[in-house]
Amino acid sequence: MKAAVYYSNSDIRTEDVEDLPVGPGEIKVKIMACGVCGSDVMEWYRIKRAGRPGGIGAFGHECTGTVAEVGSRVNPRWKVGDRVVVTHHVPCNTCNACIRGHTTACEILQKTKFKNAFGAFAEYVVLPEINVDRGILPLPDSVSFDSGTFVEPLGCVVRGQQWAPASDGRSVLIIGAGITGLLHMQVARLNGAGFIAVSDMNPDRLQLAQKFGADETILATEDVPWKFKELNDGVGADTVIMTAPAPVCVKQSLEAVGPGGTILFFAPTNPEIQSEMNLWNLWQKEVTITHSYAADFHNLSTALKWIHYNRINVTDMVTHVLPLKDTVEGFLLTAHPRNGSLKVIIHPQE
Numbered sequence: 001m002k003a004a005v006y007y008s009n010s011d012i013r014t015e016d017v018e019d020l021p022v023g024p025g026e027i028k029v030k031i032m033a034c035g036v037c038g039s040d041v042m043e044w045y046r047i048k049r050a051g052r053p054g055g056i057g058a059f060g061h062e063c064t065g066t067v068a069e070v071g072s073r074v075n076p077r078w079k080v081g082d083r084v085v086v087t088h089h090v091p092c093n094t095c096n097a098c099i100r101g102h103t104t105a106c107e108i109l110q111k112t113k114f115k116n117a118f119g120a121f122a123e124y125v126v127l128p129e130i131n132v133d134r135g136i137l138p139l140p141d142s143v144s145f146d147s148g149t150f151v152e153p154l155g156c157v158v159r160g161q162q163w164a165p166a167s168d169g170r171s172v173l174i175i176g177a178g179i180t181g182l183l184h185m186q187v188a189r190l191n192g193a194g195f196i197a198v199s200d201m202n203p204d205r206l207q208l209a210q211k212f213g214a215d216e217t218i219l220a221t222e223d224v225p226w227k228f229k230e231l232n233d234g235v236g237a238d239t240v241i242m243t244a245p246a247p248v249c250v251k252q253s254l255e256a257v258g259p260g261g262t263i264l265f266f267a268p269t270n271p272e273i274q275s276e277m278n279l280w281n282l283w284q285k286e287v288t289i290t291h292s293y294a295a296d297f298h299n300l301s302t303a304l305k306w307i308h309y310n311r312i313n314v315t316d317m318v319t320h321v322l323p324l325k326d327t328v329e330g331f332l333l334t335a336h337p338r339n340g341s342l343k344v345i346i347h348p349q350e
């Protein structure tokens, strides 16, 4: 079968890779659509495994397709031809992290992946038995394969706001108007936020933020915390959500949060980066600092329902749909946005 094999963000080749057999308990999925994620294009992280399968992490994971083959012993609810959303990461459900509700901090979840380790920028993936058990959602007929690719990124956003609520009229500052920032903004509205402002370096992205429902936008060349307070009756944000992984954004988050507020560091900075904080300020403001990683099955199922019932506009976020051989173009459009690029989806069967 054909798969896109990663060498660098500007060198991704379509190669013939091993078409794995379907073992007992396993399911083979024909991939119809796979979104390019911000984590796919984190070159410093991915280049270590360039050209090699195995341990490549979550390369090509926002995927939908149809069941192509069902192994022995599989629950008879799954049939060839079923439309599905599948997740590469599934928890053990028994470790301390899982028992305490942090299933995405589970070591098993972070190690699980598709059996064919090149990921879902490929014609097929084989789901290991544990993924078949707890990592497949039926995709309703009315949800397109493209829209279904948002289940994973939206699920991550749903999870983030579980730890950093935007409910009860809270004021929200979202730093970064990329795909996750725009999803966070829509989810904040749905969760009952009050005033929502979005900041970004790119004026085109701010226009998009306005289109998707931001109350105000702030150009990131301005003093973002100061500007937010000015727009929010002199008060800092009840909830700050950082989706842009730059040190300056960490600083802005710490300065923009208001008394009793919560900061969600949703995007990680590069592992070498240390960030300073002024504990005195945080102490006096009773600030909560939190993080979230990935999405659990509950978050994914919430995301799918919101897409199914049009609570979140994902269709207008798709700007480019490309065949497998143009995966490299999709990566470049994601890593260095141009021509209005926002969400890029790869169709491995084309």
Ligand SMILES: [Zn+2]
Binding pocket: 037, 038, 039, 061, 062, 152, 153
């Ligand atoms: Zn993703």
Ligand SMILES: [Zn+2]
Binding pocket: 091, 092, 093, 094, 095, 096, 097, 098, 103, 106, 107, 108, 109
């Ligand atoms: Zn666990």
